Amino acid sequence: MKNKGMKEFQFTNLDEIENVLYRYIKRNIGPGTYLSERKRISDNIYIYKIGNTYPAFVHTPSNKVPIIKFLKFPVVGTIRIERKNNLFKVSIPSREDIIQKGKEKYNSLIVSAENILLDKTYSKIVKIPLVQTAMSKIREILIQLEIKQEINLFDYYPSEREKLLRYLKFLEDMDYVRKEKGKYIEGNRLSVIRHKLKGEEPTELYTKIMADILRKGYTYMSKHLRLLQIVPYLRIANSYYFPSYEFNELLSIDKHRFTTFIADYINLFYNYRTPEYKLNNQINDVVRCGILKEEENYYTGYEKIFNEFSRDFNAL
Incomplete structure (x- = not known):
């Protein structure tokens, strides 16, 4: 049975199909679409992958005028070509299906990129004052455990009690605390980390413990504990490093355009607009904690973060 929205065409010559398909998807799906190389599945079946690209304006030190670079979209659809006797039947997904699949795949990529960046920057994000404020209840629990056991x-x-219990259950799931005889005591993971960091100055000790909790529990903290103060900083980092990955270079963006650059990508990635005054303050925090840096009249990133991010993203 033909899938809903699927278009079918018939050809007598395989060689003429590619040019027709190219023109068809450009006209009916979108100007940024393209075909990958034809893949032969069997003697009678071939497939093409449909990809997509979209333009972005970038300022770099060597280009004072914005230049256009094209970000590659992941594969967003498949064209199936089946030969029956002397005819080739071509099945093409509808524009609506392509758009929906593109959104799903792209959103998945953004989440994957964000998770990789969190792994590279959690020890820095946790030092941002508003993040420390958001996690203050967790810190309070850890200090209480140290003092009273x-x-x-x-x-x-x-x-x-209700709020405290939510935090305790979160920490229990991560093995930071465990319940014993109706009370909560130090869990195995917390004991191991305390032993490993024995001798650390207390402030640094708790910063490292909180960083580990942030790395392991970010998704739960933001979605269920509603610690939304953490979210903007990771989004800013992702809105810089993911485009850098797509452009295959560590971007340097003019200071006067950087806020607009980040705002545009936050809107593209997350469909969210942050007021400019808030975004400026958040960018300043991201720079101060060492995720981005300021050089002359430009903002840029760190080679170590970029290289590790690129390596892990390529491995997906």
Whole structure:
């Protein structure tokens, strides 16, 4: 049975198909679409992958005027060619299917890129003042465990217990705490980290512990504990390093255009617009914590973060 929205055409010559397909997808799906090389599946079946590209304006030190580079979209559809007798039947997905699949695949790539960046930058993000404020309840629990070796919910006001319990269950799932005889005590992972970091100055010790919690629990913290103060910083980092990866170079963006550059990519990646004054402050925090850096009249990134990000993204 033909899939809903699937277009079918018939040809008598395989060689004429590619030119027709190229013109068809450009006209009916979008000007940024392209065909990959034909792949032969069997004697009678061939497929093409449909990809997509979109333009982006970039400022670099060597180009004072913005230049256009094209970001490659992942594969967003498949064209199937089947030979029956002397005819070739071509099945092409609809424009709506292509758009939907493109969105799904691209969103998946953005999430993957964000997770990789978190792994490379968590020890820096956790030093941002607003992130420390967001995670203050977790820090309070860890300090309480160190001082009293246990946490009893009944030591807290009834109005505080529900929120505290949510945090304790989160930390319990990560093996930072465990429940014993109705009370919460230090979990195995926390014990191991404390032992490993024995001798560290207390402030640095807790920064490293909080960084580990952020790395392991970011998704839960942002979605379920609603610690949304953390989200913008990772989005800014992703909106710089992922385009750099796509352009295959560590981008340097003019200071006067950097906020617009980041805002445009946040809107593209996350469909969200941040007020400029907020974004400027957040960018400043990302620079101060060492995820991005300022050079003369440009903002740029760090080679180490970029190279490790590119390596891990290529391995997906």
